[in-house]
Amino acid sequence: MAKKKGKMRAEFRKKHQGRVRDADLTRQFRQRDHEHTIEDVVQAERLSGKGDLTRKRTVAGSQRDEEDDGGLQVDLKVDQTSLIHGRVLSVHGWQSKVLSDDGRLYACATRQVLKSLATDQRGVVVAGDRVWFRSQSREGASIRAAERADETVVADGMIERIEPRHGIICRTSRGKQHVIAANVDAMLIIASAAEPGIKPALIDRMLLTAEQYRIEPVVVINKIDLVDALSLQAMIGVYASIGYRVLPTSASSGQNLSYLRAFLQDRQTALAGQSGVGKSSLLNAIQPGLGLAVSHVSSENQKGRHTTTASKLIPLAGGGAVFDTPGIRQFQLWDIEATEVAGLMPDLRPYVSLCRYPDCLHLHEDDCAVKNAVADGRIDARRYDSYCHLLEDDLLPQ
Numbered sequence: 001m002a003k004k005k006g007k008m009r010a011e012f013r014k015k016h017q018g019r020v021r022d023a024d025l026t027r028q029f030r031q032r033d034h035e036h037t038i039e040d041v042v043q044a045e046r047l048s049g050k051g052d053l054t055r056k057r058t059v060a061g062s063q064r065d066e067e068d069d070g071g072l073q074v075d076l077k078v079d080q081t082s083l084i085h086g087r088v089l090s091v092h093g094w095q096s097k098v099l100s101d102d103g104r105l106y107a108c109a110t111r112q113v114l115k116s117l118a119t120d121q122r123g124v125v126v127a128g129d130r131v132w133f134r135s136q137s138r139e140g141a142s143i144r145a146a147e148r149a150d151e152t153v154v155a156d157g158m159i160e161r162i163e164p165r166h167g168i169i170c171r172t173s174r175g176k177q178h179v180i181a182a183n184v185d186a187m188l189i190i191a192s193a194a195e196p197g198i199k200p201a202l203i204d205r206m207l208l209t210a211e212q213y214r215i216e217p218v219v220v221i222n223k224i225d226l227v228d229a230l231s232l233q234a235m236i237g238v239y240a241s242i243g244y245r246v247l248p249t250s251a252s253s254g255q256n257l258s259y260l261r262a263f264l265q266d267r268q269t270a271l272a273g274q275s276g277v278g279k280s281s282l283l284n285a286i287q288p289g290l291g292l293a294v295s296h297v298s299s300e301n302q303k304g305r306h307t308t309t310a311s312k313l314i315p316l317a318g319g320g321a322v323f324d325t326p327g328i329r330q331f332q333l334w335d336i337e338a339t340e341v342a343g344l345m346p347d348l349r350p351y352v353s354l355c356r357y358p359d360c361l362h363l364h365e366d367d368c369a370v371k372n373a374v375a376d377g378r379i380d381a382r383r384y385d386s387y388c389h390l391l392e393d394d395l396l397p398q
Contacts, residue, residue: 005146008359017358044304049191076113078160083132087183087233088125090312096125096158098133108133108157121177127311128182130163130269147159167215167347169325174357181270181311181323186263190282193248194226201276204345204386207244207329209325210337211344215270217244218263222278224248237379251281258273261286267320275327283324287316292324338395342370347379348387361396363388 015266086100094115098106108131114124125131138154159397167184189206191198203219210217219239222230229248236246249256263269264286271279280292315321342348342362348370352360356367 010254027247033223035113035235036351044384046322050109053273059126068096069088076111076161078132080132082134083160084135086155087313088127088129088131089312089314091123091125092310096131096159097153098131098159104155105133105153106133106135106157107156108159114159114162121179124161124172126179127183127313128184129165130183131159132161132163133157157235167213167268169209169215169272169323170334171328171330172334173207175200180272180325181313183268184213184215184270184323185267186218187267188218188260188269190220190222190271192223192273192276193221194223196274196276198232198235199390200382201386202274202328202331203239205333205390208333208336208341208344209331211346219244220260221245221246221248222236222282222284223252224233224251225250235382238383249282251285254285256257257282257285260316262284263321264316268323269320270323270325272328274323274329277327277393279327280324283314283322287314288319290314332394333390336395338391341390345383345387347383348373351379363391 060286074222084100084106085108086098086387089099089105091097094110096108096110098108110125117124134157136158145378165179165182167182168179169181169184169187170179172178179286187206187210189203189210191203200278205218207219209215212359232248236248238398239246243384246257249260251257260282267333271283273279278294280294284290284292284294311323313321313323315347336344338361339359352362353367354369355362355365357365359388360370362370369385370379374381374384
């Protein structure tokens with residue numbers, strides 16, 4: 001991955017700067033036709049000739065390529081010989097729990113220059129980040145990496161640098177990129193056969209994100225013991241025919257938990273899905289003793305409660321680690337254009353280049369190979385409907 005090294009101008013968030021002075025306030029006031037009083041006029045404005053230049057500072061570091069996944073675009077230069085390397089287990093506000101490579105747990109703040117860098121992300125540090133931090137000793141004993149993430153913190157620290165990320169799970173939230181987990185190898189897309197029911201559209205959106213960031217996805221249908229498995233055979237067959245692995249499970253009966261436990265070994269795996277599908281219950285069953293909080297689904301609206309409020313990276317005793325993530329009811333894609341969606345869907349991808357128009361969106365165009373494949377039964381109609389709703393509801397101008 002090529003980087004531009006040396007000193008550079010980095011963009012920072014704009015802080016404490018008022019508006020640049022408006023010209024001729026007296027004339028503007030006279031033209032208001034008495035709609036406002038003198039109290040409505042801004043009494044003081046800041047004079048500045050720099051404007052947006054005040055957001056930039058010269059820093060020592062390296063500039064990353066635009067192809068880099070979901071991280072800050074500036075690597076600050078630090079002396080790594082005086083720092084400790086570790087991985088972020090969870091983030092609460094501006095404080096992060098970081099597990100060092102030697103198995104000690106630290107409560108770390110974030111360097112102010114990192115918090116001030118201009119970024120499209122909701123938070124600078126996320127669970128799963130690999131970081132370099134400075135330690136401040138605190139009395140206490142070290143903990144083993146396999147123990148729970150909320151054990152006694154042994155020291156304070158200050159995060160000085162965040163390493164480039166790969167394999168992120170993210171969505172759009174309030175116009176910004178909400179990174180749920182970073183440095184992920186695989187994603188278990190958890191749905192439940194009942195209480196609440198399956199939302200195929202949510203599964204499809206998460207599969208798109210997995211394709212975008214080159215994460216290995218597995219569709220897990222939990223609570224399979226609550227329904228007749230034959231009723232899900234058609235849907236499972238569609239995903240399996242595309243090439244996705246689909247695994248029916250039950251946290252209560254233990255169905256397929258041994259396979260799931262073996263899959264998680266030596267991988268960094270995120271569990272993602274809506275509230276109430278049983279993500280925490282599966283983790284409790286896979287590794288007894290975790291004691292993750294669980295709750296029941298509401299009998300009135302069949303919606304789960306948010307028992308997990310922030311993403312947590314949990315090291316597993318058998319090797320590897322898992323991310324327990326908050327329940328997701330809406331998953332709005334980040335940084336995916338309407339023209340890119342079909343190419344990220346393995347069942348639509350073979351037909352994209354066969355359309356008459358190179359910019360075909362496969363909605364209303366003539367001589368569309370994708371629509372012809374749907375009509376002939378080569379593409380599942382439900383998957384095509386999910387594609388159409390995604391484009392029309394989220395990605396195309398209303």
